[in-house]
Amino acid sequence: xxxxxxxxxxxxxxxxxxxxxxxxxxxxxxxxxxxxxxxxxxxxxxxxxxxxxxxxxxxxxxxxxxxxxxxxxxxxxxxxxxxxxxxxxxxxxxxxxxxxxxxxxxxxxxxxxxxxxxxxxxxxxxxxxxxxxxxxxxxxxxxxxxxxxxxxxxxxxxxx
Amino acid sequence: xxxxxxxxxxxxxxxxxxxxxxxxxxxxxxxxxxxxxxxxxxxxxxxxxxxxxxxxxxxxxxxxxxxxxxxxxxxxxxxxxxxxxxxxxxxxxxxxxxxxxxxxxxxxxxxxxxxxxxxxxxxxxxxxxxxxxxxxxxxxxxxxxxxxxxxxxxxxxxxx
Amino acid sequence: xxxxxxxxxxxxxxxxxxxxxxxxxxxxxxxxxxxxxxxxxxxxxxxxxxxxxxxxxxxxxxxxxxxxxxxxxxxxxxxxxxxxxxxxxxxxxxxxxxxxxxxxxxxxxxxxxxxxxxxxxxxxxxxxxxxxxxxxxxxxxxxxxxxxxxxxxxxxxxxx
Numbered sequence: 001x002x003x004x005x006x007x008x009x010x011x012x013x014x015x016x017x018x019x020x021x022x023x024x025x026x027x028x029x030x031x032x033x034x035x036x037x038x039x040x041x042x043x044x045x046x047x048x049x050x051x052x053x054x055x056x057x058x059x060x061x062x063x064x065x066x067x068x069x070x071x072x073x074x075x076x077x078x079x080x081x082x083x084x085x086x087x088x089x090x091x092x093x094x095x096x097x098x099x100x101x102x103x104x105x106x107x108x109x110x111x112x113x114x115x116x117x118x119x120x121x122x123x124x125x126x127x128x129x130x131x132x133x134x135x136x137x138x139x140x141x142x143x144x145x146x147x148x149x150x151x152x153x154x155x156x157x158x159x160x
Numbered sequence: 161x162x163x164x165x166x167x168x169x170x171x172x173x174x175x176x177x178x179x180x181x182x183x184x185x186x187x188x189x190x191x192x193x194x195x196x197x198x199x200x201x202x203x204x205x206x207x208x209x210x211x212x213x214x215x216x217x218x219x220x221x222x223x224x225x226x227x228x229x230x231x232x233x234x235x236x237x238x239x240x241x242x243x244x245x246x247x248x249x250x251x252x253x254x255x256x257x258x259x260x261x262x263x264x265x266x267x268x269x270x271x272x273x274x275x276x277x278x279x280x281x282x283x284x285x286x287x288x289x290x291x292x293x294x295x296x297x298x299x300x301x302x303x304x305x306x307x308x309x310x311x312x313x314x315x316x317x318x319x320x
Numbered sequence: 321x322x323x324x325x326x327x328x329x330x331x332x333x334x335x336x337x338x339x340x341x342x343x344x345x346x347x348x349x350x351x352x353x354x355x356x357x358x359x360x361x362x363x364x365x366x367x368x369x370x371x372x373x374x375x376x377x378x379x380x381x382x383x384x385x386x387x388x389x390x391x392x393x394x395x396x397x398x399x400x401x402x403x404x405x406x407x408x409x410x411x412x413x414x415x416x417x418x419x420x421x422x423x424x425x426x427x428x429x430x431x432x433x434x435x436x437x438x439x440x441x442x443x444x445x446x447x448x449x450x451x452x453x454x455x456x457x458x459x460x461x462x463x464x465x466x467x468x469x470x471x472x473x474x475x476x477x478x479x480x
Contacts, residue, residue: 031472
């Protein structure tokens with residue numbers, strides 16, 4: 001009977017650890033992309049992971065790396081950028097997980113700061129060789145676009 | 161003796177799971193209210209839960225639902241709104257919990273974005289039929305109002 | 321054998337609890353400093369903890385207390401300030417931990433709000449008499465300053 005209790009505890013604790021590992025991964029995106037580290041940012045995704053943002057659909061780590069190394073991203077971070085991402089709602093189901101959150105992108109602009117955009121995100125993660133990685137992330141601008149709102153809906157929160 | 165160690169572990173793990181469930185609930189408010197889902201937003205509260213914001217004191221799920229469905233809220237989300245809520249300090253005590261956090265409300269405004277308000281929040285939660293729900297949430301505008309600051313004080317952080 | 325399984329579980333659970341305690345501590349900084357509570361803010365640091373912000377290097381709880389009590393900080397919070405701090409990436413190693421995150425400081429300004437600055441933070445914590453405390457925190461403005469970006473780099477995320 002103690003064996004059963006132990007097994008249940010081990011599984012519950014594993015679930016908790018999964019959730020905390022995913023929270024930590026999500027919290028590292030902003031710092032890494034604002035530090036300009038292309039390799040570390042790309043390593044958050046699976047090898048063929050997708051990152052779909054307005055105007056650009058990346059389909060691999062290599063694509064993410066190129067985005068971080070691009071002249072336009074370098075310009076952002078050299079002016080001063082903050083990819084500020086809020087706490088996510090996370091649903092874990094075995095080796096898959098879905099996280100939903102919002103963000104603001106803040107830019108230095110002369111002597112002040114301004115919000116360049118505010119976004120909704122739906123992020124699908126997978127456990128790959130014992131590590132959580134982003135398999136698919138879609139970002140849309142919260143500018144009234146109904147599709148941006150839809151990413152935040154309970155259906156998207158619940159389904160993996 | 162192993163039985164005792166198991167029981168202690170089970171209780172500690174339950175505390176951890178409670179905390180993570182509350183974090184997940186709090187993280188879902190922004191996405192749900194910005195997606196315009198009145199039912200899912202209201203379901204975060206207990207049946208007679210309260211939500212006290214400047215100019216409006218809601219006293220039930222039905223009141224929360226009406227707020228999300230109101231013309232003024234529809235206008236906000238159709239222009240593009242982000243109820244961006246920061247990580248909360250959480251104190252759990254058995255079947256009660258208190259969370260304290262800050263937020264900014266970001267709005268699309270023509271071609272740019274602006275902060276409509278910045279707020280302090282004190283949220284009391286209760287465990288109801290094995291699920292955490294909001295029993296009372298008060299939000300005040302951080303515009304110099306001493307009461308808004310008071311919501312963030314250690315007394316309010318500590319007491320449940 | 322069950323003894324071993326129990327010991328492993330106890331250690332894993334302790335790691336989880338450490339991480340959650342650190343998240344809670346980090347989440348309390350904004351509310352406490354915006355509520356103007358000098359003692360509670362200072363108590364987040366070790367007795368001789370450091371807090372290095374642009375233009376001011378505090379080297380003790382007493383220094384943090386003085387900053388919160390200063391006329392300039394009182395002016396900020398009486399106008400309405402939000403030290404809005406995002407979720408942190410946290411690496412724990414025994415009795416030491418490193419957290420990296422970003423923030424925006426939002427101020428009431430007449431009838432509207434503006435972002436006064438956006439910052440990067442690297443926070444080193446230590447376990448002192450069974451409680452996590454900040455031993456060192458450095459904040460830099462994300463205004464293009466390469467040193468501000470460096471605080472967010474993977475090296476700084478990984479090392480404790």
